[in-house]
Amino acid sequence: MSARATKQKSVIREALEQAHRPLSPQEIYTEARQQVPTLSIATVYRVVRTLLSEKLIVPVAVPGESDRYETQLCAAHHHHHFCCNDCHRLFDIPGCGLQVAAQLPRGFSLSRHEVMLYGSCRDCRA
Amino acid sequence: MSARATKQKSVIREALEQAHRPLSPQEIYTEARQQVPTLSIATVYRVVRTLLSEKLIVPVAVPGESDRYETQLCAAHHHHHFCCNDCHRLFDIPGCGLQVAAQLPRGFSLSRHEVMLYGSCRDCRA
């Protein structure tokens, strides 16, 4: 069995921990490459997949775009996301204004939920 | 200028209107093909893109899967979605338990939001 500590893996995890928003594989790649210039995009995908299966990160989907990922630690402080219609960046939004349990149809059981807000971010709101 | 009424286009729209949940391109293809067996998947993608730009349908994203689409009419009855962790189908959930406006950071403006619930559907909840 395995789990060797490599520079690539730690740099990728740091990138995810320090960005205060979910990152796409390309964003992770660009960021982590500054620390390990030989890093390949394939490794980013592989490490992301490992982290996902270890439940250390959580995927966030946006229509028409690559999935983003954020640390589970980050996700533990329950919050949601804002997606800018213009620059397409994601932002963290603290807290949660959702009350849903009551509306779930009979026979369904809930494990988690995700809220995505769409609009213009402070930079793009011309 | 254009917008010709073709059998393909109407069958695709019907499939979207009659499914009471968002459909993926493959689901649309499978469904619409029952009416027009010669239908090609390329046409599904083309019609979907047209409908999107006409704002007649709305995209719904799920991590790791193809986007789904639902009619704007359907989306007008404000509601949200449930994604089954097992069968990966989407279901419509009536209503909305969200109160968010107050939590939006300064400088951000909101245009719409999407709530995705995850769990087990009635069929998969063994």
Place this chain on the structure above:
DNA sequence: CTGCGTGCAAATGCTTTGCAAAGAC
């Protein structure tokens, strides 16, 4: 040393596009 993890390049698989033929008006 041993064998997991990485980089590279090839392979996938979903989505898009070019083009000639079919169909709408």
Place this chain on the structure above:
DNA sequence: GTCTTTGCAAAGCATTTGCACGCAG
């Protein structure tokens, strides 16, 4: 008849995988 839409096959792209080498333990 004219011009849009379609089907098919090829092209694009993001993501995954095979393989040989490098590095962690």
